[in-house]
Amino acid sequence: MRITNSMSINRLVTNLNGGLNKTNNYYMQLSSNRRIVKLSDDPVGVLSSMTARLNIRNLERYQESVREARSWVDESESALRNMQEIFTSIFENVIDAAGTKNDDDKANIGTYIEKMRDQLQQILNTTVGDKYIFAGFNTTNAPFEKDANGKMLYNGLDLSDMSVDVTDEEKQVMSFEIGYDIFMDVTFTGIDIAGRGENNMFKILDDLVNDLNNGISNEDLSKNYLSKIESLRNRMSTLTVEVGTRTNKLDLMDQRYEEDAINYEAIRTSIEDIDQAETIMKMKLSETIYKQALAVGAKIIQPTLMDFLR
Amino acid sequence: MRSTFYGLEIAKTGVMISRNELDITSHNISNADTIGYTRQRLYTQGIPAAKNGAFLKPDILGMSGKGVAAITVEQIRNPFLDYQYRKENATATNWSIKDQYFGYVESLFNNELDDIDISTGMSSLFANFYSSLDKLSQGATPDLEIRANVKNSAEKLLESMQYYYNRLVDQQDTLDKTIEVTVEQINDYAKQIAALNEQIFSYELSGQKANDLRDQRNLLMDQLSGLADVTYDEDANGYYSVRLDDRFLVRHTQYNQLGVDKTLDNPAGNTLNKLNEVYWANSDGTLTTKKVSINDGALKGYMQIRDGNSEGEYGIPLVINQLNDLARMMVREMNQVHQKGWTMSYVDDAGNVVPSKTGVDFFEQPAGADVTDASDPAWQAITAGNISISQAIKDSVYNIAASDVQVGDPTTGDENEKKGNNVIALQLGQLLSRKDDAGNSVGFNSVYAEIVVGIGTAQDHFGKLAESQTIVANQVEEQRQSISGVSLDEEMTDMIRFSHAFNAASRMISAMDEQLETLINKMGRVGL
Numbered sequence: 001m002r003i004t005n006s007m008s009i010n011r012l013v014t015n016l017n018g019g020l021n022k023t024n025n026y027y028m029q030l031s032s033n034r035r036i037v038k039l040s041d042d043p044v045g046v047l048s049s050m051t052a053r054l055n056i057r058n059l060e061r062y063q064e065s066v067r068e069a070r071s072w073v074d075e076s077e078s079a080l081r082n083m084q085e086i087f088t089s090i091f092e093n094v095i096d097a098a099g100t101k102n103d104d105d106k107a108n109i110g111t112y113i114e115k116m117r118d119q120l121q122q123i124l125n126t127t128v129g130d131k132y133i134f135a136g137f138n139t140t141n142a143p144f145e146k147d148a149n150g151k152m153l154y155n156g157l158d159l160s161d162m163s164v165d166v167t168d169e170e171k172q173v174m175s176f177e178i179g180y181d182i183f184m185d186v187t188f189t190g191i192d193i194a195g196r197g198e199n200n201m202f203k204i205l206d207d208l209v210n211d212l213n214n215g216i217s218n219e220d221l222s223k224n225y226l227s228k229i230e231s232l233r234n235r236m237s238t239l240t241v242e243v244g245t246r247t248n249k250l251d252l253m254d255q256r257y258e259e260d261a262i263n264y265e266a267i268r269t270s271i272e273d274i275d276q277a278e279t280i281m282k283m284k285l286s287e288t289i290y291k292q293a294l295a296v297g298a299k300i301i302q303p304t305l306m307d308f309l310r
Numbered sequence: 311m312r313s314t315f316y317g318l319e320i321a322k323t324g325v326m327i328s329r330n331e332l333d334i335t336s337h338n339i340s341n342a343d344t345i346g347y348t349r350q351r352l353y354t355q356g357i358p359a360a361k362n363g364a365f366l367k368p369d370i371l372g373m374s375g376k377g378v379a380a381i382t383v384e385q386i387r388n389p390f391l392d393y394q395y396r397k398e399n400a401t402a403t404n405w406s407i408k409d410q411y412f413g414y415v416e417s418l419f420n421n422e423l424d425d426i427d428i429s430t431g432m433s434s435l436f437a438n439f440y441s442s443l444d445k446l447s448q449g450a451t452p453d454l455e456i457r458a459n460v461k462n463s464a465e466k467l468l469e470s471m472q473y474y475y476n477r478l479v480d481q482q483d484t485l486d487k488t489i490e491v492t493v494e495q496i497n498d499y500a501k502q503i504a505a506l507n508e509q510i511f512s513y514e515l516s517g518q519k520a521n522d523l524r525d526q527r528n529l530l531m532d533q534l535s536g537l538a539d540v541t542y543d544e545d546a547n548g549y550y551s552v553r554l555d556d557r558f559l560v561r562h563t564q565y566n567q568l569g570v571d572k573t574l575d576n577p578a579g580n581t582l583n584k585l586n587e588v589y590w591a592n593s594d595g596t597l598t599t600k601k602v603s604i605n606d607g608a609l610k611g612y613m614q615i616r617d618g619n620s621e622g623e624y625g626i627p628l629v630i631n632q633l634n635d636l637a638r639m640m641v642r643e644m645n646q647v648h649q650k651g652w653t654m655s656y657v658d659d660a661g662n663v664v665p666s667k668t669g670v671d672f673f674e675q676p677a678g679a680d681v682t683d684a685s686d687p688a689w690q691a692i693t694a695g696n697i698s699i700s701q702a703i704k705d706s707v708y709n710i711a712a713s714d715v716q717v718g719d720p721t722t723g724d725e726n727e728k729k730g731n732n733v734i735a736l737q738l739g740q741l742l743s744r745k746d747d748a749g750n751s752v753g754f755n756s757v758y759a760e761i762v763v764g765i766g767t768a769q770d771h772f773g774k775l776a777e778s779q780t781i782v783a784n785q786v787e788e789q790r791q792s793i794s795g796v797s798l799d800e801e802m803t804d805m806i807r808f809s810h811a812f813n814a815a816s817r818m819i820s821a822m823d824e825q826l827e828t829l830i831n832k833m834g835r836v837g838l
Contacts, residue, residue, distance in 0.1 A: 001792050002792045002793065002797065002800075003792065003797065004791055004792060004795030004796060004797040005342060005795070005796065005797060005798050006342075006343070006791055006795045006796070007788055007791040007792060007795055010784075010787075010788070010791070011788070014784065034423070036423055037420070037423065038416060038417075038420055038423075038766075038769070039416050039419060039420060039422070039423070039762060039763075039765055039766030039769060039770075040416055040766050040767075040769035040770040040772075040773055041766075041770075042766075042770075043763055043766035043767040043770050046422070046423070046762065046763050046766045047759070047763045049423070050422065050433060050759040050762065050763065051759070053426055053429075053433060054433065054437075054743070054751075054755055054756075054759070056426065057433070057434070057437035057440075058437075058440075058743060060437075060441075061437070061440060061441050061444055064441070064444070065444060065448070068448055136731075174732070175732075175736075176447070176448055177444065177447065177736055177739065177740075180743070180745070181740070183736070268426070272423070304798045304799055304802065305798070305799045305802040305803065306798070306802055309802065309806075
């Protein structure tokens with residue numbers, strides 16, 4: 001092939017440009033520490049990277065949900081434990097009362113149980129931050145309040161009158177999305193804990209206090225109330241166990257998410273980030289090639305036959 | 311019988327031709343760097359000894375020829391390589407233009423690849439919107455901030471969509487203007503070529519080749535070939551013509567023109583401006599009704615990016631339409647869920663109680679559009695450019711429906727009865743990363759990711775083809791240079807060769823002179 005001057009110069013320019021492009025590309029990767037700077041650098045990689053990012057972002061949301069759920073569940077658990085202790089104490093007091101002959105003693109115990117009942121009401125109005133946790137969706141108002149007649153209201157409804165079975169919707173169980181399509185009830189509603197209708201917690205305690213003040217007989221006391229109090233205490237412990245399993249589940253989820261986060265992050269970095277050692281090597285190589293092209297350029301541009309003619 | 315001065319005549323032709331050749335070598339060297347220059351050679355021929363009818367009849371056997379004569383100054387050029395170069399150049403330019411102009415579209419979406427914590431891409435905005443809905447479902451309270459956050463993050467998402475939409479429409483507009491300019495360029499080339507045709511033709515009537523004018527015309531043709539897929543030929547009479555879309559752009563000294571008219575429906579949407587269509591025009595510039603079909607070159611490249619609306623012809627309208635589809639999907643699916651929900655009741659600015667309502671839109675939807683039917687033509691009214699939050703939610707964030715049961719009235723004291731639940735808030739959130747029965751992601755986020763990846767793939771394709779086609783075109787150009795380019799080494803060698811030939815021919819004259827000296831001055835002097 002006949003080689004002309006413009007040809008060798010054109011080729012030199014093309015090669016120099018190509019070399020510079022490559023080197024520049026490596027500079028860009030090294031300075032940003034990222035392998036994919038433009039979408040077209042690696043479209044398949046972009047897809048994986050976007051999927052990994054989506055997963056990471058979802059995971060962050062789920063982790064936050066789990067943390068939030070955890071605070072609700074923890075608060076519910078301690079509230080339930082407290083209530084369980086209160087019922088144990090009430091149970092012991094009722095047994096004490098059933099063993100005494102003295103009406104004054106019974107009235108004293110009545111006053112004590114009345115205090116216990118107020119404490120239960122307080123516990124049921126527990127908040128996480130500024131949200132009432134046993135109120136269903138009504139998280140901004142204290143759910144358990146006494147009306148002017150001394151009746152206990154739950155979210156404005158007379159607890160003793162709520163005899164109809166309420167639907168799940170109206171029970172308003174607060175549930176969080178803690179994973180893709182995984183929902184968890186983070187607490188119980190006031191109805192779950194206090195019960196409703198004639199046998200609700202507050203009705204039983206109110207009746208008990210009244211009867212104690214009116215000097216109920218020992219036989220009636222044990223016959224009417226011991227089993228009821230016992231069953232309330234059992235309900236608390238059942239619910240506490242239930243909360244415990246939720247705590248376990250949340251712990252497991254949290255652990256899994258932490259592992260997942262590491263995995264997804266590893267996937268993301270492996271796609272998006274450069275292998276420094278490799279890129280530096282490649283950059284050095286392309287730099288060498290570029291310098292070589294420059295050196296060759298200096299050589300091919302200079303000599304012509306003219307240099308050798310007298 | 312040989313004439314006395316015959317040898318002197320032969321040597322004279324040698325001297326003159328050598329000078330001529332030296333001149334041409336000098337011309338080549340002077341033009342070594344002229345773009346489009348083709349090296350020239352003097353074609354010479356030995357003059358035979360006189361034959362019948364000649365002024366000197368060779369009557370002696372062994373009579374020498376009469377020296378050398380110039381035939382013509384020829385360009386050393388391979389027309390087939392010209393043809394090949396122009397064909398490859400049209401394709402290479404076409405891909406380079408697509409690479410260059412679609413690169414803008416790509417650059418819009420490159421922010422997806424920014425560091426995950428600072429990325430301003432829509433993926434992160436989707437994530438923010440999702441987490442605002444999460445907060446709404448976890449609070450499900452009338453907290454103003456939580457609701458305002460849902461509205462704000464949705465608005466940010468829409469702003470970003472609108473930004474992309476507007477930038478894409480702008481870029482399409484730029485391309486439309488570029489087409490106008492390119493058509494002007496083609497017209498200009500056509501005029502110049504027609505003018506050169508006239509000069510070349512009249513020059514060559516003398517039998518001489520108009521080499522340097524031809525170089526100019528070839529250069530113009532090389533440039534024109536980058537703009538559109540022109541064909542050309544030169545007939546036996548020396549008439550040169552250039553055709554585009556099988557019609558004459560240039561016919562010898564006549565030329566036609568192209569013109570543009572905004573008559574093309576915009577494939578990115580009927581509400582957008584019409585686009586330039588290229589028509590044939592007379593030489594005075596008046597448009598005819600005949601459209602020009604262009605199949606390659608830069609002009610086609612601009613058109614493809616401006617009009618491309620399918621996977622096979624990836625262009626701006628396809629991206630716009632994909633964003634529009636995403637916008638429609640968002641409006642339809644969000645509203646479908648949101649309309650089932652009940653809003654919070656609230657007290658408005660005028661002090662009136664607005665009770666809990668159902669059937670409220672989250673995004674503004676066109677009148678009469680059916681949320682259960684994605685193919686309802688009414689949805690076409692929504693684009694990524696005009697998608698907006700519904701007026702109800704703009705009026706009050708309490709109109710965000712998080713609950714699927716009616717919510718109580720704050721003034722009548724039954725506020726504690728029903729606060730509503732978080733069922734709708736959860737369902738709205740799920741739309742963003744929904745999966746179908748087969749486990750494939752079909753949420754908004756995934757649809758958007760597909761758009762972005764599609765852009766990356768298209769740009770990758772454009773870039774790679776532009777690169778490889780340019781290499782092919784360069785290779786042909788190199789071959790052309792190999793044949794037509796000036797090699798200084800070669801010219802210097804020629805210079806020495808011709809100088810020596812000149813010297814030798816001059817020496818021949820001296821030799822002849824010596825013979826004549828002998829003949830004239832030294833002969834017949836016997837006895838003097």
